[in-house]
């Protein structure tokens with residue numbers, strides 16, 4: 001089920017650690033790969049679409065925990081986690097029980113049912129808009145995964161009251177590559193091209209330029225005098241990021257600092 005596809009080359013980042021094999025299936029024991037495949041197939045056979053989507057969501061929240069990328073921990077012998085931002089297999093890993101992981105992903109304290117109950121309490125009335133413009137009518141939520149560099153394709157200028165953004169932290173977390181783990185189950189292709197990041201093909205200059213371009217897009221859609229909050233957390237980009245826009249606005253950024261800036265967009269004269 002997790003195809004014959006190879007792990008992206010630039011993902012062999014595991015200095016000093018035993019690397020995973022070249023294929024995604026190398027990241028799982030045969031038993032867990034089989035159990036996950038059975039589970040995924042059963043979920044895909046559900047005819048009620050919202051239930052199928054919710055169960056697929058629960059599946060993607062736990063499938064990586066059923067992999068071999070989960071180190072054993074003497075302090076917590078019955079649980080583990082995907083410990084580093086890469087595809088790797090630690091010398092001593094835990095083979096977790098797929099059914100128990102899925103049960104917990106659905107019914108556990110931080111599981112889907114509890115999350116849904118919470119969101120039902122918080123968001124009492126909602127109707128999804130197909131386009132941003134539909135928000136003027138009854139619809140009150142517009143959800144879209146879209147390239148920030150093309151934000152203006154879907155959101156008109158001067159139309160947003162508040163922006164909260166959490167841009168990529170240089171290349172410290174290779175989001176697109178790590179996402180491939182779930183993309184393979186879900187059957188979609190990861191888009192590496194649009195990713196604003198730093199890796200073997202994209203250097204800091206690229207990252208800086210694209211981040212600036214992304215903020216320019218955000219600036220355009222934000223109404224005059226309204227606010228933008230940026231969170232940024234990097235332990236490795238210290239010197240680079242100080243010259244980076246808009247983070248340079250805070251002056252100095254120290255290691256391990258997680259910042260939240262509130263930037264007011266100046267009122268425009270015209």
Ligand SMILES: C[S@@+](CC[C@H](N)C(=O)[O-])C[C@H]1O[C@@H](n2cnc3c(N)ncnc32)[C@H](O)[C@@H]1O
Nearest residue numbers: 146147148149166167168169175176194195196
């Ligand atoms: C720091 S993470 C934000 C994570 C998010 N706060 C969350 O909790 O899931 C940065 C995100 O920006 C995404 N990203 C990178 N380039 C992008 C682009 N051109 N357009 C839209 N998103 C992009 C990355 O894939 C990653 O998911």
